[in-house]
Amino acid sequence: MSQLHKRFTDEQITFLFKAYTNGLMTRIEVQETLRVGKTRFFALLKDYRQDPQDFSIRYQRTNSRRISPEDENAIERELLREKALLDDPELPISSYNYSALRDRLKKQGITISLNTIIDRAKKLGCHQPRKKRKAHDREVLTASIGALIQHDGSTHRWSPLTKQKWTLITSIDDYSRKILFADFFSAETTWAHIQATNAVIDNFGLPLRY
Known part of the structure; x- marks a missing residue:
């Protein structure tokens, strides 16, 4: 069991647990592939689910030291x-x-x-359990690229390092979900939206609808 890190990379184990989570592999299949028991399987699965993006079995081998x-x-x-x-x-x-x-x-x-x-x-008290996302198909309103551009602006303090609020203006193709434009402006004005629209038209052509 202690040789798991020598037989598999973090990426390979992550792939297996992702397949299990998505219902593409059974627990038995993953256990047989990794050659681990049920207890070890669920211990690894728990670590994976806590942070799928940065899951690593190497930390399990190096973190026994006391923290000062x-x-x-x-x-x-x-x-x-x-x-x-x-x-x-x-x-x-x-x-x-x-x-x-x-x-x-x-x-x-x-x-x-x-x-x-x-x-x-x-x-x-600095922890929020991750909410389970419901699996769903995204509703596409159009049947082709360029049929509809979703255009919007959002004003926030985008960084904790600044006291100033900025407006993020974006333009997204509804069908492909490609981001055609995204930039920050000091304020949400008509001129800012016109600039964003002109940039989309100059780079991608005239869409059917906004």
């Missing part, structure tokens, strides 16, 4: 900083980014796993 009080304080500071961003009603942030937090800690010379960060987050 100084590092614990640094982890707490970063978690409370993240919580302050979520609590700010002017910022368009709705979930914790533990991967970014881990990267910030790494720059400070603190290397820990996501599981450790999540464990500390739960103890500090």
Whole structure:
């Protein structure tokens, strides 16, 4: 069992658990492929589901060391900083980014796993369980590219490093979902929307509808 990391890469194991989660493989098939028992399977699956994008079995082998009080304080500071961003009603942030937090800690010379960060987050009240997304087919309103361009603007403080609000104007092709235009403006004005529309027409031609 301890040789799992020598037989498979993180990407290969991630692929197997993704296939299992999507119903493309059974638990038995994944267990037989990895050559692990039921208990080990569910332990790995739990780690995968906590952070599918950054799942790694290597952290399971390197994180037995004790974390110093100084590092614990640094982890707490970063978690409370993240919580302050979520609590700010002017910022368009709705979930914790533990991967970014881990990267910030790494720059400070603190290397820990996501599981450790999540464990500390739960103890500090800085954790939000991930909501399960319902599987659904996106409704397409059109039958061809260029038949409809969805155009919109949204004004927020897009970065916690600035006090100024900016307007993000986007234009998206309804059929292909390709982003045809996206840029920030100091204010949402008619002229800003005209500039965005002109950019789409200059680069992609005249659509049937906006």
